[in-house]
Amino acid sequence: MGHNSATGTAIREQLAVTHTTDHSELYQDLLHIASVAAQGAVELIYTNRPSSFQIEQKSSATDHVTEMDLASEDLIKRVIAAHRPEDVVIGEETQAGLNHNRESASEVVWFVDPIDGTTNYVYNLPGYAVSIAAQIDGQTVAGLVADPTHSRTFTATLGGGSFCNLEQLQLNRPTDRSSEEFLATALVATGFSYSAERRARQGKVIAELLPKIRDIRRLGSAAVDLCSVAGGRVDAYFEVGLSAWDFAAGALIATEAGAQVGSLDPGSTETEGILAASPLLFGPLQELLCMLGAARV
Known part of the structure; x- marks a missing residue:
């Protein structure tokens, strides 16, 4: 999980979601790329988890980055670049691409957390994930969260619904309580x-x-x-x-x-x-x- 705080304005912009879309094919394409990248990252960090790995300190003694975080982020970035070389990719660990306001041939910006929940990962505790999102004009249009220790992959596209392992998610809405x-x-x-x-x-x-x-x-x-x-x-x-x-x-x-x-x-x-x-x-x-x-x- 990242420790760098976003401003209130930035969070509001990131969370602005509407349910009208004329670009569902593009959003599905972006989700497919995220899926390919996440599959590779899960294989790297979970399926082939090494018995030991290097751990470094970030903002405090309790905030860590591992060599697996870095390797996972590099893998995800390479997969995205292979499919969409003009896109900007902003990753938690390297944060390359933070100058994403620069001139670009692409309108798509990716946000990548290669291991969200690094402390859990270090302790081999379930509940860490690979998180990949694609945004257009500051709005998330495709998102994937792979939770390998529970064998769950969550996906969504803007206006296209939300799924866990291909089963559509629908929030419980109690009608018998105030x-x-x-x-x-x-x-x-x-x-x-x-x-x-x-x-x-x-x-x-x-x-x-x-x-x-x-x-x-x-x-x-x-x-x-x-x-x-x-x-x-x-x-x-x-x-x-x-x-x-x-x-x-x-x-x-x-x-x-x-x-x-x-x-x-x-x-x-x-x-x-x-x-x-x-x-x-x-x-x-x-x-x-x-x-x-x-x-x-």
Whole structure:
């Protein structure tokens, strides 16, 4: 998971999703390329996982990058370049392509997280993923999240629905509960910062949130968390401090499954948080999280 924070404005732009499209063939082509790249990355990091690998520190003693992250990102970039050499590819680890406002013959920009949940990967703990998203004009049009330890591959195209292993996802929408009752029984996923000081503030928010919901889950990958919302494995997910490669693919997958995905605090231009939930739950949970200061930790 990336540690570089995006601005509130950038997150709102990344999460702007509509359901009208005249380019479904292009979007499917982009998804196919993502699928080929992800298959290669999964084979590299999971099927042929080495018994040992080099680990380096990034922003803190708890924030790591492994040689497998770097190798996976390189493989994905090479696959994309082989199919679409003019596209810009922005990867978490090398971040090459961050000058994607430059003149380009292509309108497509890719966001790649080669191992989202590197800490899980280091510990050989299930719940890491390969996340690949293609965007046009700042809008995600194709997304794939491969969760190899659970044998799940989530995919979506803009306006084309959301799928897990080719089975269409449809968000559970309870009709027998009010939004307030749903909130009180909601299973909510979240993530925490690599900064110890920020984690302490986040812990205080969680302590106040817990008595008002069913429970909290901390899985370790933003991409998997968003897909868990899409698949009904959790009712909601929120987090601050993410970058586009963390959430671009998962946000489209959740949205296309029927979730509402947006900013954690719509009243602030400074927030960097994301919230995904059923439309029935989104408003009450967003209001509660804002009241608890979750977007300002």
